[in-house]
Amino acid sequence: MNTPTSTYPTHVTLVDVGPRDGLQNEARPVPAAAKIELVQRLQHAGLREIEVTSFVSPKWVPQMADAASVMAAIPRPAGVRHSVLTPNMKGFEAALATRPDEVVIFAAASEAFSQRNINCSIAESIERFRPVVAAARAHGIKVRAAVSCALGCPYQGEVTPDAVEDVVQRLLDIGSQHIGIADTIGVGTAGQVQAVMARALKHVPLHELSGHFHDTYGQALANILASLQMGVHVFDSSVAGLGGCPYAKGATGNVATEDVVYLLHGLGIQTGIDLDALVDAGAFISGVIGRKPVSRVAQALLSRRTPPADTP
Numbered sequence: 001m002n003t004p005t006s007t008y009p010t011h012v013t014l015v016d017v018g019p020r021d022g023l024q025n026e027a028r029p030v031p032a033a034a035k036i037e038l039v040q041r042l043q044h045a046g047l048r049e050i051e052v053t054s055f056v057s058p059k060w061v062p063q064m065a066d067a068a069s070v071m072a073a074i075p076r077p078a079g080v081r082h083s084v085l086t087p088n089m090k091g092f093e094a095a096l097a098t099r100p101d102e103v104v105i106f107a108a109a110s111e112a113f114s115q116r117n118i119n120c121s122i123a124e125s126i127e128r129f130r131p132v133v134a135a136a137r138a139h140g141i142k143v144r145a146a147v148s149c150a151l152g153c154p155y156q157g158e159v160t161p162d163a164v165e166d167v168v169q170r171l172l173d174i175g176s177q178h179i180g181i182a183d184t185i186g187v188g189t190a191g192q193v194q195a196v197m198a199r200a201l202k203h204v205p206l207h208e209l210s211g212h213f214h215d216t217y218g219q220a221l222a223n224i225l226a227s228l229q230m231g232v233h234v235f236d237s238s239v240a241g242l243g244g245c246p247y248a249k250g251a252t253g254n255v256a257t258e259d260v261v262y263l264l265h266g267l268g269i270q271t272g273i274d275l276d277a278l279v280d281a282g283a284f285i286s287g288v289i290g291r292k293p294v295s296r297v298a299q300a301l302l303s304r305r306t307p308p309a310d311t312p
């Protein structure tokens with residue numbers, strides 16, 4: 001008889017977006033050296049996909065102004081894919097010089113969010129991305145496309161599965177090779193996630209679909225489980241649960257990579273990630289920004305490492 005877990009994928013790929021999505025919203029500058037060390041530590045922990053930085057306007061997102069120097073200094077071992085965000089050709093050209101393995105374009109399923117995040121309509125954003133995708137593919141660089149606000153928008157509220165499906169199709173039409181369904185403000189629930197994933201799967205092969213869940217309402221792990229039940233096996237997450245989006249007020253960070261790894265290993269799903277080394281990476285960057293890791297798993301494991309004060 002099949003156990004319930006036997007229907008889950010046997011291996012899941014986690015893309016740690018902490019250095020980019022996690023740190024982009026930090027008000028105080030995080031030194032480039034710390035970002036570089038974070039990437040190094042994630043690699044050491046076994047992450048094979050890391051979203052390193054974004055080539056966006058430093059006036060809009062000052063924290064990412066050091067994108068080129070961070071990309072130039074990170075170690076680039078074989079087998080690790082380093083991605084960067086490129087909202088337009090200016091960003092792509094700057095990124096190209098740093099040899100990214102993958103570029104990420106990001107459209108919204110909500111008109112209001114598109115305007116706030118990238119200062120143009122959804123249709124205009126697709127036209128801006130068209131040459132970026134063509135140039136990336138001409139250089140043999142993979143293109144991942146994120147669909148922001150796929151489960152709700154901080155400005156317009158409800159976002160319909162129709163709107164998500166429409167943007168997915170438009171992103172594929174211009175040549176995007178991977179689609180990420182993003183819950184930018186972490187409001188989605190499991191049934192809603194399955195409905196949206198089902199729409200995306202009408203157009204995207206399973207191995208090129210991923211989930212990107214912020215954890216504002218504490219639903220991200222449930223949403224990952226709901227996606228796993230449909231066979232989705234690529235997820236973005238942020239070490240230590242870092243982050244938030246500068247254009248989504250109140251939205252917290254991505255689901256913590258530590259928490260996702262704990263869930264997956266508990267289900268017998270392989271990730272290639274060493275949880276202890278990952279907790280170290282999270283503790284390192286949390287120390288730099290002066291906060292405790294948001295990850296419950298990291299907090300639990302760190303507290304077990306420290307002997308109580310009255311221990312002889």
Ligand code: HMG
Nearest residue numbers: 055056057060087090091106117118119146148182184245
């Ligand atoms: P704009 O002002 O409409 O652009 O911004 P523009 O073309 O009119 O240019 C204005 C100025 O920006 C010019 O400089 C350009 O040179 C410069 P000036 O002449 O005034 O000195 N500029 C750039 N500089 C550096 N790099 C560039 C670039 N492009 C223009 N690439 C733009 C449009 C998209 C650039 C702007 O709105 C922007 O940078 N927005 C930031 C968006 C962002 O980073 N958001 C957060 C990441 S997305 C996210 O977190 C969601 C995700 O995690 C999934 C999810 O959770 O939903 C992916």
Ligand code: MG
Nearest residue numbers: 021182184245
């Ligand atoms: Mg995000």
